[in-house]
Amino acid sequence: MLRLDRVSKVYRIGAFGGERLRAVRDVGFEVRPGQVVSLIGESGSGKSTIGRMVLGLTPITEGTITFEGTDVSRLRGHRRRKEYYRRVQGVFQDPFSCFNPIFPADRVFALIRAEYFPEAGDAEWRRRIAESLDVVRLGPAQVLGKYPHQLSGGQLQRLLIARALLLDIRMLVADEVISMLDASTRIDVLNLLGDLKARGMGILFVTHDLSLGNYVSDTSVILRRGAIAESGPTGRVFANPLHPYTRRLLASVPRLHRTWAQTDAERAADAEGGCPVHGPGGGDGGGVRLVEAEEGHFVGCSGDGADGSC
Numbered sequence: 001m002l003r004l005d006r007v008s009k010v011y012r013i014g015a016f017g018g019e020r021l022r023a024v025r026d027v028g029f030e031v032r033p034g035q036v037v038s039l040i041g042e043s044g045s046g047k048s049t050i051g052r053m054v055l056g057l058t059p060i061t062e063g064t065i066t067f068e069g070t071d072v073s074r075l076r077g078h079r080r081r082k083e084y085y086r087r088v089q090g091v092f093q094d095p096f097s098c099f100n101p102i103f104p105a106d107r108v109f110a111l112i113r114a115e116y117f118p119e120a121g122d123a124e125w126r127r128r129i130a131e132s133l134d135v136v137r138l139g140p141a142q143v144l145g146k147y148p149h150q151l152s153g154g155q156l157q158r159l160l161i162a163r164a165l166l167l168d169i170r171m172l173v174a175d176e177v178i179s180m181l182d183a184s185t186r187i188d189v190l191n192l193l194g195d196l197k198a199r200g201m202g203i204l205f206v207t208h209d210l211s212l213g214n215y216v217s218d219t220s221v222i223l224r225r226g227a228i229a230e231s232g233p234t235g236r237v238f239a240n241p242l243h244p245y246t247r248r249l250l251a252s253v254p255r256l257h258r259t260w261a262q263t264d265a266e267r268a269a270d271a272e273g274g275c276p277v278h279g280p281g282g283g284d285g286g287g288v289r290l291v292e293a294e295e296g297h298f299v300g301c302s303g304d305g306a307d308g309s310c
């Protein structure tokens with residue numbers, strides 16, 4: 001469905017764009033129908049840049065992104081972009097910023113109608129909205145005609161997902177979609193993503209939170225400084241983390257019955273360095289080259305070992 005091959009992004013930064021920042025390095029993975037793939041990494045690891053490149057919101061520097069066999073790396077022209085967005089949509093962290101406070105929140109539906117379904121009759125359109133709201137478990141009376149400030153963050157987030165569903169999308173990029181929601185609403189939105197997956201939708205789930213990645217995804221892609229440190233079936237990556245960076249991330253998840261001191265000791269042990277594939281002396285495991293350590297489970301090898309094997 002969605003495939004990234006050796007995708008990189010270099011931003012021009014500094015005065016007059018004279019400096020370059022390599023935010024994403026040679027990233028490749030696939031999202032299949034009915035599959036949730038998590039992009040996991042700390043702040044600045046390049047997760048959102050990848051999500052934005054998939055959505056055509058940030059131009060890619062190198063590599064290829066294909067969706068259902070079509071190269072969508074450089075989407076040009078209103079018609080091509082419109083067709084792509086009929087199939088692929090994004091939902092982001094801050095639902096409030098997606099709504100204009102001076103209009104009722106359901107204006108987002110009217111904008112979709114004007115762009116994609118100008119020929120739809122009123123009765124048909126009302127039925128389609130009701131169907132979409134039903135999928136995201138919102139009653140029309142709860143949200144229609146209400147202003148953004150009258151709705152909760154969770155309701156607004158679900159409204160945005162309902163808007164995307166009007167388009168018969170095949171893939172959703174969900175970028176930190178629950179970070180701003182309270183605990184009870186979070187689980188609602190996570191379960192909703194589970195429903196969408198069950199309907200065959202592919203989901204690219206961007207998160208800095210390992211436990212969320214573990215909860216929702218079939219495949220995990222762990223990013224470090226823009227490169228893949230480790231990737232594979234979520235069960236394998238979490239049960240047998242091979243890269244020191246993944247182990248450090250896992251060690252920093254607060255757990256009941258564990259103390260700071262125990263977590264610190266784990267961190268220190270992992271910080272000793274070396275390549276996760278070839279051991280100490282094999283570089284720092286920067287994730288430049290991916291090595292298949294077990295079936296479908298890849299780990300970044302720094303490629304600079306003394307004997308050239310690494």
Ligand SMILES: Nc1ncnc2c1ncn2[C@@H]1O[C@H](COP(=O)(O)OP(=O)(O)OP(=O)(O)O)[C@@H](O)[C@H]1O
Pocket residue numbers: 011012013021023041042043044045046047048049050208
């Ligand atoms: N438009 C931009 N111009 C220049 N640099 C950028 C731009 N957007 C992101 N960056 C830089 O690229 C790197 C990756 O940023 P990105 O937002 O993709 O990371 P992230 O993993 O999503 O982080 P966070 O979880 O904090 O959102 C960071 O160093 C960031 O400062």
